[in-house]
Amino acid sequence: MELRAYLEQKRELVEAALARVFPEPGGPAEDVVKAMRYSLFAGGKRLRPILCIAGAEAVGGEGQGVMPVACALELIHTYSLIHDDLPAMDNDDLRRGKPTNHKVYGEAVAILAGDGLLTEAFHQMTNMKLSKELRPEALLRVIRIVAEASGYEGMVGGQVTDIRSEGKAVEPRVVEFIHTHKTGAIIAASVASGAILGGGTAAEVKAIRRYGESIGLAFQVADDILDVEGDSAKMGKSVGGDARKQKVTYPSVFGLARSREAQKELVDHAIRALKMFDHKADPLRQIAIYIIERKK
């Protein structure tokens, strides 16, 4: 299989599904709908939805069937970016080459747009079509996993630790906590959700979750490395921001050489976790490699 074509095909399916999530603006609350759509369609890679689809396909499920949950994962990711960019948080003016949400809509609407996206994510998940193959209990389990990965035990916990660690000399375990929680948890939940919704066995879901935990951490380490040596034109944002903000990153704690080693080890570990799967897990295998080789 050709990964570039796979990613492009799935991305288009996700874009089409996301376009149907919100109505065209209109009515008294249209400001927040516009703001939500602005960030949602600012040109993301749609990695989390694609991982959810690929997770379902790896266990023999039908990728298109998981779309409501795939969309929900992108809504959660988008909300987290809007709130992270706020002046009280990372205070970023640019994201993917465009002004950040609060720069366009103001802080109040940006906060509410984030809240609206997060809430709509859980609403979207209830749109999943139940069937003999997808029991409601499985969907409840997915909602639970996504909530855990997003909340104070996951993404929110990672973000607060990230902010509180800026400018401090922290132990290596803190940077690992930040990365596994802030980024890793929702990536692992994306691929595990797909495996559950696709009808995976307990052993399959467990293996795919392990894969997800490894690539989730690898993804953030790669992000840290890109912030040191990436090309700002390709990334749509200035590089070196982590150092300016005195962020705790893998390179700042472990150095660049060890960070590069670490991401390779994590990808090897992820691919080994998939050994029970046949060719249907090839997209997952290739995505693991893509995650550390991407330029943005």
Next chain:
Amino acid sequence: MELRAYLEQKRELVEAALARVFPEPGGPAEDVVKAMRYSLFAGGKRLRPILCIAGAEAVGGEGQGVMPVACALELIHTYSLIHDDLPAMDNDDLRRGKPTNHKVYGEAVAILAGDGLLTEAFHQMTNMKLSKELRPEALLRVIRIVAEASGYEGMVGGQVTDIRSEGKAVEPRVVEFIHTHKTGAIIAASVASGAILGGGTAAEVKAIRRYGESIGLAFQVADDILDVEGDSAKMGKSVGGDARKQKVTYPSVFGLARSREAQKELVDHAIRALKMFDHKADPLRQIAIYIIERKK
């Protein structure tokens, strides 16, 4: 029945359940847990959880059984207060007689505490014990109703319209939109969720939802009136804030006399909606009256 004793007894049950939601602070993300607990235990009336319990009891269900959803509703309410109080929103320093969340923990942690509470609400709902009486489909329906009532089609939509209307001369339908969405929707969802989880028939759930919509609007009209003529010592916050902020309120649009009439009509309407129910709906009937007679 004696409403004061009923409210007190249910409130204590809710407090005990809420105390078990979060672990005692500890670990790297403890800042956000502290901040979430600070606002969660700042002395609310627990009206939404009690309405959920009373909704379940009205249809013959067991109130204690709905506790995970009841707690979730209070988490959502608390998150909305934290975000509403932020400098970019209402910029309030006091809430229930105590410094607001961002005054104590800073804006970044306050935003994340709100995010964490909202996310944990959906996690809590998945803690509901499924049984022959509570099918997973019913719980998914409740998650859906709560998400709708909280998101851009509900509370978030009401809040953004509220903020965008400040200082403007608006049509009466706008103040009604704000109130039914910002406050009314989640109150209606609270009591309707209880009725669904308690095993109510479709007709019962519909009637209870209608009751909820009426008291939800009545609650916000009463709040507006209290802000004009309430006792700031009893309310734990300064009165007259709406006028200072040039908020669109019922009294500002319809005048005090018409607002008082409107809340009475809404309560009558709510009580009439319950005509199919026996004495088990007495708490709901009395809560409707309490809502417009309370002093805080």
